[in-house]
């Protein structure tokens with residue numbers, strides 16, 4: 001007669017055994033699965049290769065037609081992906097382009113403050129940037145003043161002297177942001193962003209000037225640079241990285 005309170009040795013052995021059997025079965029199933037897949041490998045590779053080629057061909061065809069697989073319809077050129085998730089290495093949160101360019105531009109404007117003043121109003125030997133036709137007008141003209149300096153009459157016809165070139169060591173981002181800052185400060189309200197791409201063009205144009213290395217004159221400005229810089233304008237509300245000013249996907 002068996003004591004029901006006493007653990008049954010046989011039973012507990014059985015438990016271990018069935019446990020082991022379970023593990024064995026699971027391993028066998030996994031093995032079989034691998035073998036199965038292995039067995040089908042040549043076929044599936046074939047299918048994948050053929051299917052892949054068809055997909056690529058179709059993608060190219062559609063892509064050329066501006067259709068389904070056109071990368072640019074999903075990701076705009078020049079955009080970078082913001083880091084996913086709110087992890088520790090996620091950078092500072094994106095800001096509106098206008099705000100980001102203005103903040104950076106205020107720092108670059110330190111180059112100009114000594115002459116044009118923190119309020120941009122100039123005074124004495126320096127012209128005001130508040131309401132300046134050449135700061136507010138076509139972006140190519142403004143950019144060439146900043147990069148090369150200016151001599152002779154200013155936009156008002158008044159001659160102050162010579163503004164020295166400011167382009168040395170100025171990155172496209174610096175130039176774009178300081179131009180954006182001037183065009184949206186001191187009462188100036190363009191509401192537009194001069195982009196890094198436009199500023200890069202400005203630097204190219206400056207380097208290609210016939211009289212590169214000398215300050216621009218009113219005559220040159222109005223005969224050769226009386227236009228906006230080429231480049232895609234950036235919606236002021238586009239989200240950008242506050243440091244690099246590169247647009248980010250959200």
Ligand code: HEC
Pocket residue numbers: 108109111112113114115116125126127128129132133134135142145146150151152153154155156158159160161162163164166178182
């Ligand atoms: C060393 C002094 C000095 C610095 C620094 C300087 N400027 Fe000037 N700027 C001048 C002078 C002087 C003129 C007028 C030159 C003339 O009479 O031809 C001028 C003219 C201008 C004009 C033309 C204004 C008009 O309406 O005709 C603009 C725009 C301008 N500066 C922008 C800037 C910006 C932006 C910076 C900084 C990146 C800057 N300047 C840095 C001295 C300076």
